[in-house]
Amino acid sequence: MDLFLQQVFNGLTLGSVYTLVAIGLTLVFGILHIPNFAHGALYLVGGYVTLMVMSATGVHYFIAIIASIIVVAALAVLMERLVFHPLRDSPPIHDKIAAIGLVLFFEALVQLVWGTEYLRMLTPFDNNISVAGVSMTSQRLLVIAVTVVVVFLLTLFLKKTMMGASILAMAQNREGAFLVGINANKVAMMTFAISGALAAIAASLASPINLVFPAMGHLVILKAFVVVIIGGMGSIPGAIIAGLVLGLTESMGATYISNDYKDMIAFLLLIVIMTVRPKGLFAKGVY
Amino acid sequence: MDKIFNHRTLIALLIVFALVFPLIYADNRYVLHVMTIGFIFTISVYGMNIIAGFTGQLSLAHAGFFAIGAYSLGILTTRTEMNFWLALLLAVLITSAAGLLLGAIALRTKEHFFAIYTLIVGYLIYLLIDKWDGLTGGVRGLIGIPIPDPIGPLNFESATAMYYLVLFFLLLSIFIAVRIVRSLTGRTYIAIRNSEELAQTLGINTKVNKLVSFVISVAYAGLAGALYASLTRFIGPDVASTNMVFNFLMYLIVGGIGTLSGPLVGTMLFVWLEQFLRSYQEYHLLIFGPILVIMVIFFPTGIVGGFYRIKARLQQKKVPKDNKYFNPVPVKSTKK
Numbered sequence: 001m002d003l004f005l006q007q008v009f010n011g012l013t014l015g016s017v018y019t020l021v022a023i024g025l026t027l028v029f030g031i032l033h034i035p036n037f038a039h040g041a042l043y044l045v046g047g048y049v050t051l052m053v054m055s056a057t058g059v060h061y062f063i064a065i066i067a068s069i070i071v072v073a074a075l076a077v078l079m080e081r082l083v084f085h086p087l088r089d090s091p092p093i094h095d096k097i098a099a100i101g102l103v104l105f106f107e108a109l110v111q112l113v114w115g116t117e118y119l120r121m122l123t124p125f126d127n128n129i130s131v132a133g134v135s136m137t138s139q140r141l142l143v144i145a146v147t148v149v150v151v152f153l154l155t156l157f158l159k160k161t162m163m164g165a166s167i168l169a170m171a172q173n174r175e176g177a178f179l180v181g182i183n184a185n186k187v188a189m190m191t192f193a194i195s196g197a198l199a200a201i202a203a204s205l206a207s208p209i210n211l212v213f214p215a216m217g218h219l220v221i222l223k224a225f226v227v228v229i230i231g232g233m234g235s236i237p238g239a240i241i242a243g244l245v246l247g248l249t250e251s252m253g254a255t256y257i258s259n260d261y262k263d264m265i266a267f268l269l270l271i272v273i274m275t276v277r278p279k280g281l282f283a284k285g286v287y
Numbered sequence: 288m289d290k291i292f293n294h295r296t297l298i299a300l301l302i303v304f305a306l307v308f309p310l311i312y313a314d315n316r317y318v319l320h321v322m323t324i325g326f327i328f329t330i331s332v333y334g335m336n337i338i339a340g341f342t343g344q345l346s347l348a349h350a351g352f353f354a355i356g357a358y359s360l361g362i363l364t365t366r367t368e369m370n371f372w373l374a375l376l377l378a379v380l381i382t383s384a385a386g387l388l389l390g391a392i393a394l395r396t397k398e399h400f401f402a403i404y405t406l407i408v409g410y411l412i413y414l415l416i417d418k419w420d421g422l423t424g425g426v427r428g429l430i431g432i433p434i435p436d437p438i439g440p441l442n443f444e445s446a447t448a449m450y451y452l453v454l455f456f457l458l459l460s461i462f463i464a465v466r467i468v469r470s471l472t473g474r475t476y477i478a479i480r481n482s483e484e485l486a487q488t489l490g491i492n493t494k495v496n497k498l499v500s501f502v503i504s505v506a507y508a509g510l511a512g513a514l515y516a517s518l519t520r521f522i523g524p525d526v527a528s529t530n531m532v533f534n535f536l537m538y539l540i541v542g543g544i545g546t547l548s549g550p551l552v553g554t555m556l557f558v559w560l561e562q563f564l565r566s567y568q569e570y571h572l573l574i575f576g577p578i579l580v581i582m583v584i585f586f587p588t589g590i591v592g593g594f595y596r597i598k599a600r601l602q603q604k605k606v607p608k609d610n611k612y613f614n615p616v617p618v619k620s621t622k623k
Contacts, residue, residue, distance in 0.1 A: 035402065094587055096399070098579070104575060105573060106576075229400070267410060274404050
């Protein structure tokens, strides 16, 4: 029973990270209909910036995260302006290729600047707490807590502010949104900024557990795609639920089935789902 | 002048060049090896071009199928000591069968979903190869894949002989690709790319056509993979990695997606560029990544497509000047 609870807790931690990455991805998809393969690059840069700000200036972990959020959000906006905006009228195949080009570039850039070593991120939250037989580092608790707060704030922003409402409006109906005078450029930039910020938060939270290295974005982005498809492209509640489900499944699978094959579980899950429902589980009429 | 420098002579010249190339570099195995690898990748990229360039479905599992071809040949020849040529045939068939299976399922999804689905299937193939120690040798890879068995007096022990063998398969692949694209089938694929709904309205069975073009493209990947395995004599899980498929995609885009000579131009260009930038190997993506983005934004049809566009524009400028008064209809509209 203790082992089971332990795995539930680990699964929630893992699921929180997936959720944060997937929400960014799903937001961008909902607005611009771009599957942003370059999202993993944002995650990657987010992890490195946090680490480097901490080690270079010695500031507190949280301040480093904020710096990372700002840098990555700016980077995401730049990406939208320089790459995806000029491509808005081209066939869908081109966005994906451009995104792949961005991934290649950022991975090489990170390698050039910071090398290929696996780096550890030390945080003030590495002490152990034991509750009801479940031992947890405070870092893992922090991951869950921050995710809850961030998702709550994001929902407030989307539901209660004008800017947030315009993002939702554009996700629901593009033409309708234009008709009521919503500025598409502004919304697109805002969406990319949010998605970049979320990627930076997720990377900063996960790095103390998973190390920082140039390929750290690969698996996360692929799994985030799994989450987004299961949860329905463009749906935030879907991303949250699917993210947690995937995290739990993986942590259970690693314990009770096989640790070697744990990464395959997510992908097999997706293949089964896409085979049965080609448009995803909770697909709404995005297309 | 025009008659001499037309397509046919250019192609003949290229073939002659490819045929005499080993004579020029007879003593340089390295150059021959790079050229041969380039040819193998070109075959694979031609396959990708058929599904992505002509039918318009971006399949990111291409490296996975390349790996299936490579591993099929590797396993068949090292574990069962099967005749090389039979193993080569079987490798292509196994890959095609895998493609048929995946295509039947994956092609029910569209556009982004198809790209993501195939990306994930490709990654799954990589993970399978990496973890399935018993069959694939896991991270250690497969060692000691034999060179092709001799056919009569022909043996393939020298680098030159391998070069000619691969060249033969390359020419065959290009020939088949050209025949497909110029046929009614090819037009059907292009119709599907341009608008699936419209193609359906015209009575085209888009499902079957997409599946067939997918299997053809996969067979190319399988052939290329099998040749790769017997050329390098060693394969590891890396042949299935996402970097591999991104490389193929880069060759295709820069050369010219949806053009007949694009795969050749793009692949040979990059294979040699990578050799020249060898000392900066880890960082060459620093340049190639942005090139990919810039190409997609400004030259979406690549080098070959760009060349044709410039050529067409030059000709168009000339034509209206000659008969400005007699032909008020813009040449553009009559041409399309």
